[in-house]
Amino acid sequence: MTSDLFRFAAPQAFFPLAGKLIPWFWVLAGVLTLAGLYVAFFVAPTDHQQGEAYRIIFIHVPAAWMSMFLYVVMAGWAGLGLALNTRLSGMMASAIAPTGAMFTFVALWSGALWGRPTWGAYWVWDARLTSELVLLFLYLGFIALKSAIPDPVRADRAGAILALVGVVNVPIIYFSVQWWNTLHQGASVSLTRAPSMASTMLLGMLLMALAAWMYSIATALCRVRTIILERERDAEWVRMTKDQMRAAA
């Protein structure tokens, strides 16, 4: 069983598997998004403090969750590639990074849009906002380092080292920023939400989080397939796959 699974560590074996899995993840992402949006807009009640503006959390919170989770997943793949020297791991890390950066940006952007009506400002130097911004910089640094090194093997390893250093530092940065904010100013604006949340709100958020998860897997798999093709373009199996596809079409 395990040897069967490890077979897919080879890009050649993983390429068709990913191709078969991608449609399922797209379907799941689509269905979950529709269900989540339905709950978010038609079932969840209006918040008595924030009115309708709160509904942006159905995008904002899942995006923020995914942004942090994907960084850990990316660092995990990177570390695996560094330890076991598998080619696919580095490609997976490269494939996940843009999606992670996108979710980080969406979390910041939707947070700003929510902050304007709720706090009266697009941007507040709150601990969570600031550490999310630093996370975006870490993603951008990872992508920039990888794209600056032409040799893919060296790029994968250098990126992996950076991702591991980053993942150790993320909690330290988070707590330092939290400390910084609490010392500088009293909690004039607090992100702590109301103690209890209507269960339908939670349901909508969870559905959207699962949708974001499925979307991330689908895009990462799509991207990793193109990376595989790009790097293995001289391999025999790529030529054969191309011929097969041409014959099928």
Place this chain on the structure above:
Amino acid sequence: MLQAFSFIIRRELRLALRRKGDVLNVLVFFVVVASLFPLGVGPEPNQLRAMAAGVVWIAALLAAVLSLPRLFAADYADGTLEQMLVSPQPLLVVVLAKAAAHWLLTGLPLALAAPLIGLQYDLPAVALGVLLASLLIGTPVLSLLGAAGAALTLGVRGGGALLGLLVLPLFVPVLVFGAGAVTSTLIGINPSAHLSLLGAFLAVSSLIGPWAACAALRVALD
């Protein structure tokens, strides 16, 4: 091993003394950046006092980023680094010695010059002492984590700006605790908590930084 360590440090210092400009330029850059802020925000003393620590620390971070690309570049270009890698001495010793020499040549002078800038910003004497202490504890972090960034960007095009993008986010805790120590002194809070946390981060980065730098050097010289 200790011998190799002190030998590399002495070598780095001797090389730096032969080209004093490189070291002095970083120091002058630091002073110039710190002196520009009052011109930009106005000479109001209360405002300057409040922002002094942050300005000094950010100028120190920028000066460190500016000096870091040279940490391994010359030895990489002429093949010395490769010889160090194949020598019987552990690479970790080389990296630690280079980081230590980098601190002696940039971090230490910056820390010693910082109280002067503090005076320009009208900081009281206690705060000047805390500023010096925070820089003495914090600047080694810049050399240790910076060594990893310098090794990762070794021989990469556009290395300088990329190095800044890689290491500046990692320096956030140093900035927060370093500047925080001075700011808390100004409002009458004991800065020892900040300085202890800064020391803790120094301990963590002395584990992560050299390890990552060694791994990155092996990748670069592969």
